[in-house]
Amino acid sequence: xxxxxxxxxxxxxxxxxxxxxxxxxxxxxxxxxxxxxxxxxxxxxxxxxxxxxxxxxxxxxxxxxxxxxxxxxxxxxxxxxxxxxxxxxxxxxxxxxxxxxxxxxxxxxxxxxxxxxxxxxxxxxxxxxxxxxxxxxxxxxxxxxxxxxxxxxxxxxxxxxxxxxxxxxxxxxxxxxxxxxxxxxxxxxxxxxxxxxxxxxxxxxxxxxxxxxxxxxxxxxxxxxxxxxxxxxxxxxxxxxxxxxxxxxxxxxxxxxxxxxxxxxxxxxxxxxxxxxxxxxxxxxxxxxxxxxxxxxxxxxxxxxxxxxxxxxxxxxxxxxxxxxxxxxx
Ligand code: MLT
Numbered sequence: 206x207x208x209x210x211x212x213x214x215x216x217x218x219x220x221x222x223x224x225x226x227x228x229x230x231x232x233x234x235x236x237x238x239x240x241x242x243x244x245x246x247x248x249x250x251x252x253x254x255x256x257x258x259x260x261x262x263x264x265x266x267x268x269x270x271x272x273x274x275x276x277x278x279x280x281x282x283x284x285x286x287x288x289x290x291x292x293x294x295x296x297x298x299x300x301x302x303x304x305x306x307x308x309x310x311x312x313x314x315x316x317x318x319x320x321x322x323x324x325x326x327x328x329x330x331x332x333x334x335x336x337x338x339x340x341x342x343x344x345x346x347x348x349x350x351x352x353x354x355x356x357x358x359x360x361x362x363x364x365x366x367x368x369x370x371x372x373x374x375x376x377x378x379x380x381x382x383x384x385x386x387x388x389x390x391x392x393x394x395x396x397x398x399x400x401x402x403x404x405x406x407x408x409x410x411x412x413x414x415x416x417x418x419x420x421x422x423x424x425x426x427x428x429x430x431x432x433x434x435x436x437x438x439x440x441x442x443x444x445x446x447x448x449x450x451x452x453x454x455x456x457x458x459x460x461x462x463x464x465x466x467x468x469x470x471x472x473x474x475x476x477x478x479x480x481x482x483x484x485x486x487x488x489x490x491x492x493x494x495x496x497x498x499x500x501x502x503x504x505x506x507x508x509x510x511x512x513x514x515x516x517x518x519x520x521x522x523x524x525x526x527x528x529x530x531x532x533x534x535x
Contacts, residue, residue, distance in 0.1 A: 219243040220521045221261055224514070225250055226268035228290055232510035239518045256280040264517045266290060266510075267297070269497070275301035286520050288513040291316060291500055293450060295423060299531050306535040310516045310528045314369065315508030316500035321373035323499040324418050324448040327472035328378075330493045331444045332357055332416075337490065355415075357381045363414030364402070365430070366449070367392045371420035375400050386410055411438040416446070423450035431455065436462040442469035448499045451476035460486045474499050 222244040224232055236244040249270045250258075259265065259281040266288035267273060273287060278301045287302055289311040302309050330336055333354035341348045362378050364371050367389040375385050385402045388410045397404040410417070417439070421427045431445070432455040445468055447454045456477055462468040463486075471486075472493040479497055481487065487494060500509065512528075519525040 220263040221245075222264045222266065222517060222521070223247070223258070223262045224266040224510075225255070225271045226290075228266060228268060228514075229507045229510035231507045232266070232290070232514035235511055235514040235518055239522045241522055242518055244514070252277065259284070264288060264521055266513055266517055269293070269296050271296065273297040273302075278302055278305060278307065281307075286310065286517050288312075288517040290506075290509040290513045293422065294530050295450070303531045303533045306533045308520065308526060308529050308533050309531045310513065310520065310526070311530055312509040312512035312516065313528055315512050316502075316505035317369040318373055319502040319505035320370045320448055320499035321377065322502075323474060323495070324370070324374055324420070324446055325377055327446045327448060327474065327493055327495070328362075328416055328418060328444065329357070331446065331470040331472045336493050357383055357416070359384070360415040361386060361413050363387070363410040363417040365389075365407075365410065365417065365419045366421035367397065367400070367402070368420060370449070371418075372400060374418060374420065375402050383416075386413060407435070408438060411435055412440065414443060415440070416444045418446040419449045419453055421449055421453060423452045427453050429453075429455045429458075431458070433458045433461065436467055439467060441467055443467070444470045444472070446472045448472075448474040451479060451481075456481075456484060456486050460489065463489050463491060 220242045222242055224244060224246040226249050228246055233244060233246055236242050256277055259277060260283060262281065263283055264286040265281065265284065268290045273296065275298045278298055284307050287297060287307055287309045289297060292311055292313050294309060294311055297309055299309050334352050338352045341352065358381065360383055362383045362385045364375055364385060364387040367387050378385055379401050386405045387397060387402045388405060388407050394404055430453050436458055459468065459471050463471060470491040474495045475497055516527045
């Protein structure tokens with residue numbers, strides 16, 4: 206047992222773990238191997254409900270619907286660990302957690318392939334105008350002439366961010382005979398070469414790509430990474446896909462670029478505000494939208510739930526920390 210960690214009593218000497226947001230049930234099975242942990246799974250709770258029960262728990266695991274604000278984190282008087290079933294921790298006030306000495310852990314690998322596959326599905330939906338064609342047939346129109354698409358074969362794909370998801374996208378799109386170029390200041394030339402990608406600077410990527418797909422987290426250096434200036438440097442008719450984080454792409458600028466014809470189409474899975482409400486972009490015909498579904502597959506949801514449950518269980522029970530995203534005080 207890690208010294209100094211107080212057990213949260215529940216009749217016997219047990220740590221209590223709360224899992225919210227209807228996490229995949231396989232996560233509960235993980236705790237069978239940890240007799241000193243009592244885990245419960247619930248749906249998404251209202252903020253006041255969560256604040257009321259949180260003081261009992263040593264760890265809480267959330268997906269994206271629960272926003273762990275500073276107030277909630279402060280309400281969790283006994284919290285030692287926060288687990289995020291997924292990658293992005295933008296729904297957790299990590300700074301507030303660090304200040305309270307709480308370690309935040311995520312599950313970075315489990316939804317990589319699902320997110321990559323979703324980005325590719327969006328790219329193909331754009332290229333072949335699948336949602337528009339579907340709407341047309343349902344409306345008993347037969348608009349074969351108006352719904353002509355473009356091939357991916359031989360086109361240039363610009364990948365912004367060669368992290369886990371970006372790399373899986375690259376591997377798959379090379380099989381479509383696309384020429385792939387990428388921007389990533391943290392990746393070495395040899396790594397890119399091994400992947401079959403040419404590393405370029407942002408200006409080259411914007412100027413040479415027929416399709417651009419974004420795979421970077423949202424941070425101060427990536428906020429509005431694609432805005433008016435970047436859009437103005439793209440070729441006419443470029444297709445843009447964002448399945449990473451809303452805010453990396455400036456939606457108002459994208460709407461202007463669709464209207465001017467600079468963008469041939471846009472596919473978004475993530476938005477500056479989620480859900481986006483009645484955003485003017487949504488009425489644009491040359492666009493495809495999904496409600497943050499990148500990681501929403503059966504397989505990915507089980508993987509991220511099991512991974513984060515194991516991370517939290519090992520941290521509580523054995524003092525073994527994995528996939529921490531902060532350096533908590535004290
Ligand atoms: C992630 O950050 O893991 C994905 O965007 C999915 C999600 O937010 O649930």
